[in-house]
Amino acid sequence: MxxxxxxxxxxxxxxxxxxxxxxxxxxxxxSNMNPWGPPEIVGELMKEHWRDVAKYPDPAVRRLRAKLSETYRIPAESILVGNGAAELIDLVVRVFKPEETVLARPSFSEYEEAVLKAGGRTRSVLLREERMFELANAREFASGAVFLGHPNNPTGRLIPAHVLDELREAGSRMIIDEAFMDFVPDEEELSYIRRASESEQIQVIRSMTKFYAIPGIRLGFMVAHPDLIRRLAEAQTAWSVNFLAQLVGEAVLDERxxxxxxxxxxxxxxxxxxxxxxxxxxxxxxxxxxxxxxxxxxxxxxxxxxxxxxxxxxxxxxxxxxxxxxxxxxxxxxxxxxxxxxxxxxxxxxxxxx
CATH class of the missing domain: 3.90.1150.10 (Aspartate Aminotransferase, domain 1)
Incomplete structure (x- = not known):
């Protein structure tokens, strides 16, 4: 088996x-989870608030979006919270429906699955073993849409800044999966999260489950231009982010x-x-x-x-x-x-x- x-x-x-x-x-x-396990606050919140699951969660996820806005210094209107990064990967492809999406291989299989389910097609560009699987240049990737892991899974490599800048200058729609960016010491400098909050060309997807070891909660968020966030929110399944996920997400951001x-x-x-x-x-x-x-x-x-x-x-x-x-x-x-x-x-x- x-x-x-x-x-x-x-x-x-x-x-x-x-x-x-x-x-x-x-x-x-x-499985690439933080081996320290969930912060202690997660258990405390579940014990204290288990009766609150009798209430509907906030459909607009206002408190967590406000906390993410404060943490990353970006507008709350540029943030959409989802049921894990997987929901957001599927959602962004389903809403924007790129005809062709370029993938750097090897990469997370759900990128291709999302594109094919939305009726699009993919084009693969192989990352070379002799280059230690680093994405060295942007020329091969110029296309209507590019889906990239930053850092990439399974190679663990960040994308060099000049490559991301070249893709942006080429006019490609850049869907950047930063699910593991929290583990990078220079996260604030290397993340494209702030550029995404201002640009209609860039969408950044983040996971909260890997770093905080809460994959059973299912929690992630996307950052994009407010106009794009509104379109994505309209297509999102109602109440996809449950009450406990919202509560836990808000709390773990304070676990400095x-x-x-x-x-x-x-x-x-x-x-x-x-x-x-x-x-x-x-x-x-x-x-x-x-x-x-x-x-x-x-x-x-x-x-x-x-x-x-x-x-x-x-x-x-x-x-x-x-x-x-x-x-x-x-x-x-x-x-x-x-x-x-x-x-x-x-x-x-x-x-x-x-």
Whole structure:
């Protein structure tokens, strides 16, 4: 049974069906969540406000939009909150219906799925392994619409500023997925969020589930010109953002110590884990975020399917990255977790690869 049968990592129910281990026993490296878990305030709010689920949520998500406006210093009229980034990816394509959308491959599969469901077509431009999967120039991407991960999934690479500027100057509609931008130390400088609030050419999608480890809540937001936000809001399903999601989203934005701890931890843990993986003979590509793209190239007799099965037998889930167009069966992706988990990962990998 393929562990990514629904197209994503983190599917503990499928892993349990395939291997018989209870969900709570898995060490999940296939899903790129903050390993510190949700901030404590999330549990406190749920305990305190569980009776309030008897009320309808605010359909305009006013308090959370105001908080996002204050946090990012952009107008509330430029913000649309959604049921996770996935809803917003689907919504922006469904509303604007670009005839052709250019995708940098490998990239998040939901970009293409959204385009095809809306009746559009995609054109792929491959990111080169010899360039460490960095998007080096904009010439190949000039088109009516471009969908880009910034940082990209599964490669973990940011898009160089000059490439984004060149695409903007070329007149392309830029849909920029910044789901992992919170993990980047220079987030404020590198994000396109403020440009999007003023331009009809740029739309930025952000996730709140990865950084704050609340994927079960489903929460994200989009930033665009107010005129575009109004069009998107008209097409959005009513009450798609539930009461608890709105409440939690508002609270976690104040968790400054949590955010600083996460960024400080990652700056230390990413190079440590990368070095340990390289010591096993694996190829580890540069990453700007909380996950790593790794290749088994050079290890005779190994492919990702064999490694995934072997590691699952040891209670550890890794992501089969060959499912991303542009990558072959030597690639896998792993999240970066806390040191004790990472030490166990290295120990189990070492035993498997022997």
């Amino acid at each position: 393929k562990l990514e049968r629904y197209g994503h990592g983190g599917d503990l129910a499928t892993a349990t069906e395939a291997y018989g281990l209870p969900q709570e026993s898995w060490l999940d490296y296939s 110590a949590y955010a600083e701890r996460t960024k400080t931890w990652l700056l230390e843990e990413r190079p440590w884990l990368s070095g340990e993986l390289r010591s096993l003979g694996l190829v580890v590509y540069p990453s700007d975020v909380n996950f790593l793209l790794v290749s088994l190239a050079g290890l005779e007799g190994w492919n990702v399917g064999r490694l995934q099965r072997a590691m699952a037998g040891r209670g550890i889930l890794i992501r089969d990255a060959s499912l991303f167009e542009g990558l072959n069966d030597s690639y896998f992706r792993i999240a970066i977790r806390l040191r004790p988990d990472n030490e166990r990962l290295i120990k189990e990998l070492k035993e498997c690869l022997r």
